[in-house]
Amino acid sequence: MENLKNTHDPSNTRQIKNDYAVILKDQTLADIKSALKALFGPADQAFLYAIGKMYGIYYYKQLLNSDVSSSSNILEQIFEFKREEGWGNFEISLENGEFKNAVVRDSFEARSYRWSGKSPHTMKDMPNKSLEPVPMPQCSFLKGFLEAVLSFHLKKNIHLNEVECIAAGNDKCIFLQKF
Ligand SMILES: [Zn+2]
DSSP states (O other), X not given: OOOOSOOSXXXXXXXXXXXXXXXXOHHHHHHHHHHHHHHHGGGHHHHHHHHHHHHHHHHHHHHHTSGGGGTSOHHHHHHHHHHHTTSOEEEEEEETTEEEEEEEESOTTTGGGGXXXXXXXXXXXXXXXXXXXXXXXXXXXXXXHHHHHHHHHHTSOOOEEEEEOGGGTOSSEEEEEOO
16 A cells, blocks of 8 residues: 655656746645635635636646657546645546546645544644544545546546545545536
8 A cells, every 4th residue: 555645755756846836835725725714605615626627627738738648648647747746646447438436545635634633643743723624525626626637538527526535534535426
């Protein structure tokens, strides 16, 4: 089993070394999510979902038009790049070209919720403003991103439900197709 912690040095990844990048710590992201909730209330998830979806479309098109996409499967490349960027580990299951499910381990969007629970982080690493575990899945940005990339790739509209999420105490995030 793969180590779920991000042990690689992001500055060495193929995606980042020839590009500019900023580092958003999990805590910074948690603070931004708190700010979104304060601004938009329950609509914060719809907002994140819409951004994820639009970003997914831009990203897929960018990769399609770049020379990296020619070498092998573009879907694999997208999720490998995102893993290298620290988004989490993605497993996309397709069967005869049909989408089955997507499993994300260590989702960047939800892992800060675990800090105060049964997390691998110690109190020392854990600032006092960590998000509490919540009953609902929280990976709305990722849901939008996955929908966009999969829809583009499979050339049909894919709508997803996140049925398990590490923010809600599950050990991984699972996305199934919503019909
Ligand atoms: Zn999740």
